[in-house]
Amino acid sequence: MKRICFLYCMIFVFLLMPNIVGATQSRDDGLSQFMFGISYNELLDTGDIRSHKAEFLAGEEIQGVFEEYDTLLYDKKNGYMELHLDASPCDCPGKITAAAYAKRNGGYLFLRNKETTCIYRHVNGIVASEPITSYMPVGFGLQMFLPEHFSLPKNDEAAFFLTAEIPRQGTTTTLQLKQIPFGLYVPSTTLLIDDAPLALADKAKEVEQIxxxxxxxxxxxxxxxxxxxxxxxxxxxxxxxxxxxxxxxxxxxxxxxxxxxxxxxxxxxxxxxxxxxxxxxxxxxxxxxxxxxxxxxxxxxxxxxxVEQNLVWDTCTMEWDSVAGRFRITKKWLSRKKPASFLEFLRDADFWVAAC
Structure with missing residues (x-):
């Protein structure tokens, strides 16, 4: 009797397995939702991409026009997306890259980076599907870029953001600390933001907080x-x-x-x-x-x-640890020249300007 019950239980679990697996979001769906807020199937039915649906489903590396001007490249095999902002508003071309980093437990970290030529108007940088504390090395923060004796001042405004070179193959990711153009107000208690915000021109309520x-x-x-x-x-x-x-x-x-x-x-x-x-x-x-x-x-x-004067490093390469579900830093260095004086710093700093 026990054997018959066990057999029935096993058959029941086996029949349920497809539903259990289906409940877990696929890499394609997760990446599409993270990039565009729509499912992978909805993405395939968007604009010119629809005519390349078969190639996308076959896993071929292909690009198609997304929406009106932008061009989307999706490398299905490697879980990598690249959206070229070919004719974005105000003549600010750039690109958005995103990739899925697999975890040993079957989940994914989705990481996205945006870069445009209009650094004076937008804060570019990374956005992730998880809080920065869960996927970066333990203790990661602005203090890691500075000597131990340097104490970060208390403040309610961010001054730096992170940008990344997301690889199309492998997981070697280059991270860089950059300064937010003065005039873009982003609330923060650590001087560092890990999510790229919208330009202040589009968020007047942020200004009112000042x-x-x-x-x-x-x-x-x-x-x-x-x-x-x-x-x-x-x-x-x-x-x-x-x-x-x-x-x-x-x-x-x-x-x-x-x-x-x-x-x-x-x-x-x-x-x-x-x-x-x-x-x-x-x-x-x-x-x-x-x-x-x-x-x-x-x-x-x-x-x-x-802070700029005391930076020990501002750039690093990282490898993804699928077991820990975190990046680990493999190499770090200082890539920018320190200002010789406060006046030189002010002369070279980026300041927010209005555009269209």
């Missing part, structure tokens, strides 16, 4: 404000321009710079305050900037500069 009415996007005033801040910083920290002849301040120039970088503005007299706020209105057609606002932004610029 709690400054001057940072309204109406009539492009946000761009004008940040343009002013950049221009005033380039003058304020340049001794050749910020001199006694052009700006006859009562307090010494170095002392004023230290005050704005520390936020200690109470000792600045009316005459010097007027001069500095006039400096903030460098271009008369733009809205004026308060001294408090200038100081807050200058302090943020300087904080990012200090």
């Amino acid at each position: 709690n400054d009415p001057q940072l309204s996007l109406e009539n492009g005033s946000f761009y004008k404000t940040y343009h002013n801040i950049h221009e005033s910083a380039l003058i304020f920290f340049d001794p050749e321009q910020f001199n006694d002849e052009a700006y006859p301040t009562e307090l010494p120039k170095k002392e004023l710079q230290d005050m704005l970088l520390s936020g200690n503005l109470s000792a600045i007299g009316e005459k010097d305050r007027h001069i500095l706020e006039k400096l903030g209105a460098y271009a008369s057609s733009y809205p004026p900037i308060t001294l408090e606002h200038m100081s807050e932004r200058f302090r943020f610029f300087y904080m990012v500069y200090q």
Whole structure:
């Protein structure tokens, strides 16, 4: 009797197996959902790709027009997608790559990277199907790029993001730390974001979180404000321009710079305050900037500069560990030149600008 019951149980499990397996999302479906929010079958019925459906299903490497202009390449064999943004809005071509990293337990990590030529308008970078803490090495964060003695300052705004070269074959992935263009506000308590956000031009509510009415996007005033801040910083920290002849301040120039970088503005007299706020209105057609606002932004610029000055490495290669379900770093190095001074840093930094 026990043998008969066991046999019936085994037959029951066997009959259910296809449904159990089907409940697990396939790599094709997972990658398609992650990239486009639609199933793999829906993707195959999209636009010009429909005419190449047989080739896609056969696993051939093929590309077809996706939507109106963009071109999609899907390497089914390797679980890799590449979407070329051939004619994206505002003439910002680029590409989005994505791949599935298999786990020993049968699941997948889906990783996507976006890069466009308009770095001054968008934050490019990686987005993953899981939180960064679950797929990166244990303890991964901005502090890993810095010496142990360097303490990250407390802040509520991100300054850096991650970008990746996702391989079409294998799992060797190159990761790089990059700076967010000044003017793109992304909330963060660690100065680092692991998801690429939309451009601020499309998310006015992010601007409102700064709690400054001057940072309204109406009539492009946000761009004008940040343009002013950049221009005033380039003058304020340049001794050749910020001199006694052009700006006859009562307090010494170095002392004023230290005050704005520390936020200690109470000792600045009316005459010097007027001069500095006039400096903030460098271009008369733009809205004026308060001294408090200038100081807050200058302090943020300087904080990012200090991080840049102390970076030990900014780029690494990683291999995927399918058993642990995490990447492990195999090599790391510093790929960019450190700025010689704060002024040089400001001159070379990317600033957000409005476009179309």
